[in-house]
Amino acid sequence: MASHDFPAGKLPETSLEIRLPQRSDQVDQDAEHCSVLVNGVWQDIRFHDYARIYRIPGLYEQLFHDVLDCQSPDVIGKVLKEELQTGGYEPESLRVLDLGAGNGLVGEQLRRVGPAHLVGVDIIPEAREAALRDRPDVYDAYHVADLTNLPADLLGELTRARFNTLCCVAALGYADIPPAAFSAAFNLISDRGWIAFNIKDRFLSDEDTSGFATFIRRLRDEGVLELLSSSRYRHRRNVNGEPLYYVALVGRKHRDIPAEFLD
């Protein structure tokens, strides 16, 4: 697909034409799709085909934030800031790892908090390319990597970064970040570090099939993660205009996640 030609750091001012499908019954989030007019041709794009979405400047923002009213980067940024204030923590000492960073919307929020160091990681190269194209000043570094299979040099670099904060927004569950990758990122954060993330409410319920409900309960119950705040909120709307609820969680790490938690 041809991508539009826009200068780095500047998103298009004209909006894209986006058509949502006719009202569809019970489509789960990972099957949602839309049509977008790109260079005069209508393209059908699945919402979870992030590579295609990131290649079109402004599409992610327009689709998820303008049309579907996604609140998550704002909500996570706000609850993290509140907990930092309550904990008496100086923003200038924050060293943040943004896991599943995408095209940098969460990084943009975090940059406003004033961290000392902010690093993005995503598994697809198109995310990094979009972040550097649209928000070149947000991250100090941005890596394309699978945290469950890190090359030794990158593991060394991430370890030397001495992160004390993990953020992971709209990226857990479905075919996105599994517990093993979250765990690897968590273990890069120092003890007493801040952990801020969100997850679909269903993935914390008894009906969960993602593995996160049991995993997060265990983190809390076995003293790995001290949960400070947990709030259910509307993450965004679905293609039918109905609300999708997520839970925003902020806590402090007490120790590394042991390997057996992933069995």
Ligand SMILES: C[S@@+](CC[C@H](N)C(=O)[O-])C[C@H]1O[C@@H](n2cnc3c(N)ncnc32)[C@H](O)[C@@H]1O
């Ligand atoms: C819905 S986007 C969220 C992007 C950004 N956090 C935001 O809120 O705007 C989910 C992101 O998670 C990334 N992702 C999926 N699986 C991943 C993995 N195993 N490791 C790192 N990133 C992953 C995807 O490539 C995508 O960029």
